[in-house]
Amino acid sequence: MSSDSGNKTRVTMKDVARHAGVSQSTVSFVLNEVTDVSIGADTRQRVLEAVEKLNYKRRPQGMARSVSHPIIGFLVDEIATSPFSAITIEGAQEAAWRHGHLLEVAMTGEDAEYEKAILEKWRLQGVVGVIYCSILTRAVTPPEQLAQMRNVLVNCHAEKMPYTAVVPGEVLGGFAATEALLNKGYRRIAFIDGEMWMEAAKDRLTGYRNALTTHGVPIDEALIREGNFLPSGGYKQTLTLLNDGLIFDAIFCANDLTAVGCYEALKERGLRIPDDIAVMGYDDQEIAQHLNPALSTVLLPHREMGQWAVDYLLSPESADTKRVYKLECPLVLRESI
Structure with missing residues (x-):
């Protein structure tokens, strides 16, 4: 699987919010047609116009509620201490839903016993695979249970056992x-x-x-x-x-x-x-x-790494030789240089 898949720039809800001059929550409420929130008609119109102008692609809608969706586990050490974990999760969730899968997230706080318990739960549930993510780019020693399931490491790489990983370049x-x-x-x-x-x-x-x-x-x-x-x-x-x-x-x-x-x-x-x-x-x-x-x-490609990880897990390549993929960190040139 080529690292080029992480290089495509896509319009996000954050972009729509910025263009419309509103919060991401407002964009979410408008797009999901939430009626019990007092959002003015002018604001709703600005959001819809921004969506159209930016060609924002929403998540697939209309899947039957009775369908049982396969689950992908997302294990991360921290969420609250940095915005980047949330961005990676959002990217993974978007990609998972695009493939008709649900993403189940667990934060471990680097508690080894909690990690083992979550992985055992997911193994018994028969999850499709597990994304193992670190808030800091670093070498990790994943728990042994992770090797028993289809897996991919995000923003980290394994010190010993061979795992496929994706990190920023x-x-x-x-x-x-x-x-x-x-x-x-x-x-x-x-x-x-x-x-x-x-x-x-x-x-x-x-x-x-x-x-x-x-x-x-x-x-x-x-x-x-x-x-x-x-x-x-x-x-x-x-x-x-x-x-x-x-x-x-x-x-x-x-x-x-x-x-x-x-x-x-x-x-x-x-x-x-x-x-x-x-x-x-x-x-x-x-x-x-x-x-x-x-x-x-x-730009750190956290959203792209989340999307890449899901696409990798669901591809035939996930059984191939393990390696570390590095995604491009593109320049964002503004007025300071």
Whole structure:
């Protein structure tokens, strides 16, 4: 199964909500014709016009209630601490329903005994397969019961036993972000990373280094700083770069929250983005488009990974040789570079 299946951009309910100037809940209520919620006629019309203009494809409707749908299990360690798990689940649910399957989600909190209990329940129920997902891209040791069912790992990979997994192509994402800055003429590019024990931080840094080397730009280690993937780290490290008297014309922040702090520090010093210093983020969180100027960033394909995992589970390839698939992290260019 080719990783290209994760590269197609599709219109989401979030896009419809943004275009119509309403919340995703409002879009959901309108599309599902919920009548016990007070939504004005004008608002309903805006939503429907946005759906038509964007060519938003709703989930298949009209399946008979009496039909017993096959179930796919979705096991995830955390949901509430990050928006990304919810996006992956939504993508998997859409793909499952498209195939006439239901998605059953369980959050484990990394409790090994709870994982085993859920997997045993699903085994006895005869689920079609199980998606095993981690909130952080990392190596995992899945419980033995997982190998007894058709399975796929999402945003993680197995340390020992062979499992098929799908993860973001972080090295290429870091390369693309840095290359976008280089193509704009920036040469002194600082990099504020996350905590280096995280695979995402290591891989994005590798992509940054590879891009500079490929374009013949010397790597200045003084321009590389370790942050914490939070605004506080972006703010602190941006000020440190400025206070150290280093010359740089762009900053690549390893995630969008880091870029929020970077923006704050630059504006505090009276520096304009991108006129004085350009800023690139990573992961395309909701806040990126609301910063001033709107933040250029890289999209993490969480929705696409969820969709890919379901399509893989239901394909003949799921019995083939196990490997790790990496999905493209596409650039989202806005006004900050």
